[in-house]
Amino acid sequence: MSGLNIVNGETAAASVAYATSDDVFVFAHQTSSPATHTLTRLAQSNTPNLLNATPKVHTLPAEADPASRLHEPLSAGSLVSVVASSRSLLASIPHLYKVASDGAALVVHVSAEHRSAHASSFGDFSDVMAVRQTGFALLSSASVQEAQDLAAIAHAASVVSGTPFLHFFDSRRVSAESTNIDLLSADILSKLLTDTDITAYRAALKSRAAAAPRSAYLRYKQKPAVDPATPSVATAVRDIMHRFADLTGRTYLPLEYSGHPHPRTVIVAMGAGATVVEHTIHRIRDDSDARVGLIRVRLYRPWSDADLIALLPDTVTRVAVLEPTTDHASAWNPLFLDVAAAVQAAREKVVVVGGRYGVEEADLAPHDVVAVLEHLDGESAPAQKFVVGRRSASADLDSDVVVIVGESRHEVKILPEGSRQAIVLSDASEPDAHTFAIAFAEAITVGEASHDAAKRTVQAYSFRTGSSHASHLRYITARSAPLPSLVTRSHVVAIRRPENADAETTINRLVEGGLVVLNGPWKDVGALGATIPAATRRAIRSRRARLFVADARAYGSEAEDAALLVALLGLHFQKNREARERALGVARANFPLHFDHVRDASVKMLDVPEEWASAEDSFDHAKPAHSAHEPRVSTKLPVETPYVKLLDQVFGPRLHIANAVNAASVWTPSASDPASSNPEFGYGLLLAQIQRRDRLVDLVRNTLADNTVHTPPDLHRALTQWLLAAKPADGSRPAHKKVAVAAGEAATLLEKHHAIHPRLAEIHTAVDLLQPRSNWLLGSDTWSYDLGQSGLHHVITSGEDVNLLIVDTTPYSRGEVDRERRKKDIGLYAMNFGSVYVASVALYSSFTGVLNVLMEADAFQGPSVVLAYLPQPSENPTAIDVLTETKIAVDSGAWPLYRWNPALEHAGREPFCLDSERIKRDLEEFLERENHLSLLVAQQPDLSRTLVSSLERDVRGRHEELKRRAREDYARLLSGLSGEATGPPLAVLFGSDNGNAEGVAKKLAARAKARGLKTKLMALDDYPDVQDLASEGNVVIVCCTAGQGEFPSNAREFWRALNALSAADLNLTDTRFAVFGLGDSHYWPRPEDAHYYNKPAKLIDAKLNALAAGKLTQLGLGDDQDADGFETGLQAWTPELWLALGVADVVAEAEPPKFSDENNKLVSNFLRGTIAQELLDESTGGMKESDTKILKHHGSYMQDDRDLREERRKMGVEKAFSFMIRVRCPGGVATPKQWLAMDELVDQYAGAALKLTTRQAFQFHGVLKRNLKTTIRGINKALLSTLAACGDVNRNIMLNPNPHLSKIHKVVYDFSIRLMDHLAPRTSAYHEIWLDDKQVAGNAVQDFEPLYGLTYLPRKFKVVIAVPPNNDVDVYAHDLGYIAITEGDELVGYNVTVGGGMGMTHNNAKTYPRTADVIGFCTPDQAVDIAEKVMLVQRDFGDRTNRKHARLKYTIDDRGIEWFKAEVESHLGYKLQETRPFHFTDNADRYGWTKGIDDRWHFGMFIENGKVKDWPDFPVKTGLRELARWHRGDFRLTPNQHLVIANVPEEDLERTKAHLAQYKMDNLNFTGLRLNAMACVALPTCGLAMAESERYLPSLVTKLERAVEEAGLRDDAITIRMTGCPNGCARPYLAEIAFVGKAPGAYNLYLGGGHKGERLNKLYKESVKEAEILAELEPIIKRYAKERNDGEVFGDWVIRAGYVKATTAGKNFHEQ
Ligand SMILES: Cc1cc2nc3c(=O)[nH]c(=O)nc-3n(C[C@H](O)[C@H](O)[C@H](O)COP(=O)(O)O)c2cc1C
């Protein structure tokens, strides 16, 4: 043969599946497919796979449960593939979830088929899209070559990432298309999927299996314990694609852009359709350099918004998403939704529209793509939704769909010069039509291309149309993926049976003057004309065809194909003998038996008579009903339609919707019978039907048993089968497919035999009841108002197998009205009845989840209630509206997604499964009552009860706020009337994230008021309507800069609204404005990022200018880099403002004194404030700012969940406030009893995670205000305290955690307790507020603070005690430190250190971290006194005017260390002694077992970032709780957030070891890097965090570990620390490598800290993101491994290697 490797897509994929798998499963629908032939042929010939074995090929029946078969080989580590049609997918959804959660290497090759039988040449991706949320990676192939190549990539990526892949392609234009491809050799495959990868996969699978939680769903949700070495799916795919390109030269990317470098319009597509778009775009770019492009999606899941946006050129203004998806479920298709959501968030100006193709019209041709591009490029806004090439009117045309059809004039141009196209039309009965077509195309190619046929492309695509079989062929003079569109301008049309009625339409595809070859015996044109239809004659004439007749039939039916081929080749190559011989070689190879016999077959030319032009016709075709671009508007889509379509998709003919049978919608009942939409009505129908069916079962049973009825044996068998299937003897659930098959057979036979006996006739009348049904009632949420009385109640309590689907359309973000009408929760109501299946779903949150629930509800034997969410936030919502509304409702817990399946409970499993993150309070209460929540929380540790949203509370709070605002407005109005402010009006609007801009705006507003202006002040987003700006008079806008040149969160909506307006919409000629921006010109230091500086202010200024507003002043800019920060710019700008407003000369009243933190403490009455009153106020979950500042001294900070901030702000509800509580714990020592108490309190009130902090304290997060008091009481009851755990006082004292290692530790611990007591605040407020409920001292007995006085300290004060050689407490990082000095094993005293501190502010050189100075030595008995005096000096000299400059370190640097020492000594009345020598080795924790004095044992345990909670694979919280129940020693929190199980008596040692092993708590097998890593809490709770820390560092360490391990540094201790902001809670500036958060995802990278905590590090790179971090650090780490001197630590080496300079003192920290 020609050696051209012509294959179709399905065979190509199946061959790869065979070569790369141990087991291949094929579904029965596929048995007749080429894939099955290929697989069985390979297996039968014992062809080996890559692993040198013969894979097992299993053929599964179509209805088989695939998971039951896949599970065994997968869990044994076999590589498995499945070759399936998309029709099998829906039923497999529950299994797909399970397989995905197992993390197994499986590739499912799916041919995406149409559910309907119409003749589109493309696949239908609907069913594939339906499983997009199962956790499978989805990879799409767009050509036959890709079907092979991506199949191989999928197999390799699946093994490398431990993720199952679904590789899909169009059932027709890829699966069934034959073309020549470059085959993958076994050698290439084995380099792509290596033995090493397979071995690693099997090892990982084993270890994962050991740690997996028991519920499949939870396993999927939790994505447990990913092996750190396992790359993400996206990375794996990208890496494998690179590997593939290196091996083959063929390059693929997960997402790929092609087209103009600066496009205006971009199409996003996947599958064969994308190939059509690509060809078209290339051609029109060649012709006209049109600014168009294509983003081709190959890796569809996991989906990355960021990758899409990164690929979308900045110049794009319009995006069209094209999908071959029938609109089963929603008004918007899946890829469109993904693209629209991504683009909307990142590029708000870009218009995204969605189109479908291949739905009704068979083809997507280049001219259609041109039409789409022209539509997008048009003057007017493009249609949101359109259909490509849909010509005929259709009943289900749903909403405002525009039809776009191209004109067929571009296609030929797509093909390179010299290419040829042909169509062969055969009868449908022709068995080998496609084989013939391939041979024809191949022969032409070999003939045309003498020796380089491999550089040409052969393409053959065949399909059935009615009674015919059409093959569209191309010979293309270049090598590329062929155009997967039908031939529209054929050079040759060959018709094997010219009598065929489809001949005419085929001939209409001929180029003018092309060749028509008719196969038949006609001697002359007269005889021919008499046989073929008139329409065919007319067509031949009108195309001016050259007509030939080939009488291949004369050679006999066996040789006909061969003869026709030879005749056609003779015609084609009539002038080129040599070429003809080559082509005939192919014919001979294809028809070896007949070739010689037919060698002379030829064609005869006939003249086409003139009169054929007007031949009588009887086959006229209807004109298209709609022409291009004509908008078709139909009635609005009823809201329940998407769910009905889903039901239809899942249950097909089994679906029976009982109510609203004749109504257009359950919302608009039919006028003639309004009751038909009621549940009672449908229920009545259903009940009647269920009873009828039961009667039928009895009737069949009795008839079969009755000997007097002579039932024919075949009918008897069929009815018996049916009975067995429909009512299984064991009472189990009937298998629907079986019932359906039996019912079909029985129905056919009844048709034949029913007359035999009246009983059979009776059965026959009820024949429709034989079929299995899925019974549904549809309803709306209006049913929920009167649940008890409604028919719904009857349905729920009936126990019948009835399913209810209730669609709720309430947009909960604005849904207060419904709440007031006391809408009840149907789900809760139903769950209370126990044996009802209840699920709550949302189509736009999880499509696959909905399908899964519908199947579960159907399978449940008894009533099921499915609550389905489809919010309608407006009259005509867009996709994005519904999507956003759904997301808000699901995220906030207003619409939780859950399933309650009592069947599971009967099987001894947890019946409740929460599929979203949050739940409403009433639901939580139900679960608590049902005692299921505890189980649930145990299974799903991330479920934070404390964050449960309480909408009722929010709504109440909001009403209060509205009332308050109304009062203020009224007061403002009055003040205006009373003439208090008479000057011109002024609106001061601000956008601010962290308060700077808000502060400036407030100041400006206060001063304006003082100058007599009628001033109002508000956040930009609170401004009611931008149109009102026109009547505002004067507007001042103060706006900061967030993110990368982004708007702050409370200014985004304002900007969106303003920016959307043009001068025609809003004329601001009567408004004058001034804008002041706050930014930082160095926040993003790269020169190309300079445009981020103060971007929002610049944009607003330009926009207002464009809207014709007058300028009060030039744009003012404040820069954090200026000497006084933004104040510098502000001071220059404000005089201009007053001048412009005409109030420069007004002498304003002196500004009211600023209420500083110092004032606040002063008036707080010894730390009381109004905390007690605030605790009683239930209208808000928060507290007044002044009280929150006082509250810190009591050990608690108010925080809010920052993940939810934006969402809640949009909902108009207050932030999700909660409180952090810090528990003071001197030296970090806690008894087992105390541990148990902390554990329990955390469970009850604090989100189930206990944090061990960097100051050896316990920290609780997420405590609600109403639980604050109870929690603090609980802590005190356990003899611990929160007093002075935060605030401007002495904090928790830190100490080396293992005091029992030597006698010295004991002495030191006792000292720390004395010191703690001595420095504790004396106020009785703590006791009064939290413990006693009544004022102890109150005003009668005055509190007294002998050490602190009324205003306490200027800032926090931190004390630590280090015991050399270990500097784990980081003695240099604190205000006051003691270094224990020993002689023998006696403590002789302490060296004293002062002035350490970490906190600073980014880019503010006046702030810096500082290492402490050692100022001398003291004896143990002087030590407490010294602490007091150091504190007093700081109390009196610390800077109380500027909190940023108030720490002791600045007092010392401002006045000199000598001054400070002298001041302390003068307070002491004696001098400190000379510093004694000491030696530190490091600042790390000690891990593992050590034996101390008294034969007691201590175990240093690793707890990553101090987070004690039950992780899926590491239930440390339970493990420690269980240990605390019998442990006889104590627990020690370490300074690096780990834990020591201390003082284990010798006799408990083994038991303790066994316990630790049981919970994996003895695992210390981590890299040196991880063991020495530390992160602060940061997001989501810390209000100061600018970036992630605790949630991110572990994964970053994982990535760095690769470099470390490769460099052979696995066990080297390199300290690495991360904080979310420069405040420095995790002491980052002393680490050898440090990351300090700058903005989401961006960090400043510092290097060169001292390994013993003795030296500060230095900024190495600013604002780096992960990729840059890795790119920077990996080479440094590798160089370090090679170049370091013996014993040289990383921090020292980076300085020697010149990466950074050494920082010798805090003051030179910022010097580069
Ligand atoms: C996370 C973050 C990102 C920032 N990005 C920019 C920026 O892109 N351009 C800029 O000029 N300033 C930037 N800044 C600086 C702030 O705009 C500036 O500090 C301002 O004073 C903050 O005002 P606010 O307190 O009202 O939020 C950024 C600040 C932060 C915290």
Ligand code: SF4
């Ligand atoms: S370092 Fe910053 S982000 Fe981290 S916990 Fe401390 S204040 Fe919060």
